[in-house]
Amino acid sequence: MRVVTSGSAYVDIDAYAGAIAYAELLQVQGNEAAAVSTAPLNESISDTVRSWQAPLKTDFSSSDSDTYTLIDVSDPDYFDKVVDPDKVDEVIDHHPGFEQYWQKRIGDKADIEFIGAACTLVYERWKTAGLLGKMSVVSARLLVCGILDNTLNFGAKVTTERDTDAYDALLAQADLPDDWTAQYFTECQEAILSDAVAAIQNDTKTLTFKSFAEPICFGQLVVWDSNQVLAQHSDVLREALVAVKPEWFMNLISVGEKKSYFVTDNPNVQDWLTKLLGVHFDGSVAVADRLWLRKEVIKQDITNG
Ligand SMILES: [Mn+2]
Known part of the structure; x- marks a missing residue:
């Protein structure tokens, strides 16, 4: 099975959404795959987001044939504890520092680019595969939230046109209320201020x-x-x-x-x-x-x- 996972300290919405939506793409393409995380979820995964009950396995026992795909992390010191570092098959991340390390190890299977959100890179995989029409509403919603959060509603300087393009396309199939941006960030704020x-x-x-x-x-x-x-x-x-x-x-x-x-x-x-x-x-x-x-x-x- 392909185990799609992220970091060890905590999981934010970009990692959570990216892992779930990428595992779904791999499944749609006929692979056995699952999003897995044993790390705590932080405040960016709001109560409403949690209520969508996206498929994330939190208890996991590995088997010999498993391989590991990392989303939103590329520093091997910070991988989820389920990861066997010798069996990493793919890395999709937007943090700089380990591009050459992964290029040497897995070549084109490493996609590390300094843009607003890892969720944008996951969206682009769906688009390139021509499978956007098969994405679940929940995955589209999650990717929308990951892009909003990691770009700080497109106010962060790391935001690129690719992030806004991804957001626009995903929003069209996410079936979210018109004031979702304010609702999402307000919920996160309430969790922080509690x-x-x-x-x-x-x-x-x-x-x-x-x-x-x-x-x-x-x-x-x-x-x-x-x-x-x-x-x-x-x-x-x-x-x-x-x-x-x-x-x-x-x-x-x-x-x-x-x-x-x-x-x-x-x-x-x-x-x-x-x-x-x-x-x-x-x-x-x-x-x-x-x-x-x-x-x-x-x-x-x-x-x-
Ligand atoms: Mn991120």
């Missing part, structure tokens, strides 16, 4: 920037509507970050507005962000005119700092 402190702690890094004298605690949260978060959660988020370091800030990514809100009451960090990103603080909040990912702030420090 434990806001844990969510920010899971996405906080203390980083050294060349344009600032000491390491800075950099928290990040991805939400649909920042206003609710600022109104209801800013005190606990501030306390969680200031406890790590007095030099702190939070990047609140407001996906619905395609903007980042930078929050800190440390005047030195405020000055630094003002110079680095061209933002202006009003009180403890600066609203950027675009969405910034953490890796983009780091890059700005390397090139302009």
Whole structure:
């Protein structure tokens, strides 16, 4: 059997959707295949998405004839524990770093391209095979969600035209409500904010920037509507970050507005962000005119700092 799986730490919607939809394509093409994961599902797989009950095997015992297909991961250190690294038959991913390693091992069976979502690559497999008409509604819905999430509703700079083309084609056969984008991200936001402190702690890094004298605690949260978060959660988020370091800030990514809100009451960090990103603080909040990912702030420090 072809075992289609992903990473070990957790599975997000891009990995979940990509594995399920690719296993389905392999089945439609006459292969014995299944999507398998033993990793926990994160908040991007919302309650409504879970209610679609897509076929994912979570308990799995391997047999000698199994081979493994990896979706949304290519670093062998992060593969699901079910994977036998010597029996990898295909890799479909959008993270850079292991392109040459897999090219040497499996040649054209490695497809690693730096685009918005692994789900886009899976969609393209269906399209190339001429089998889009046979894709289940659930797989089309899942791929839509994976593309929305990983491109942050097309606001992330990693988004390509291939992602928007895939999204448009999939949406046409996904049978989703008109306001699905807002509904999906709002559900994810509610799951995150049900434990806001844990969510920010899971996405906080203390980083050294060349344009600032000491390491800075950099928290990040991805939400649909920042206003609710600022109104209801800013005190606990501030306390969680200031406890790590007095030099702190939070990047609140407001996906619905395609903007980042930078929050800190440390005047030195405020000055630094003002110079680095061209933002202006009003009180403890600066609203950027675009969405910034953490890796983009780091890059700005390397090139302009
Ligand atoms: Mn991904």
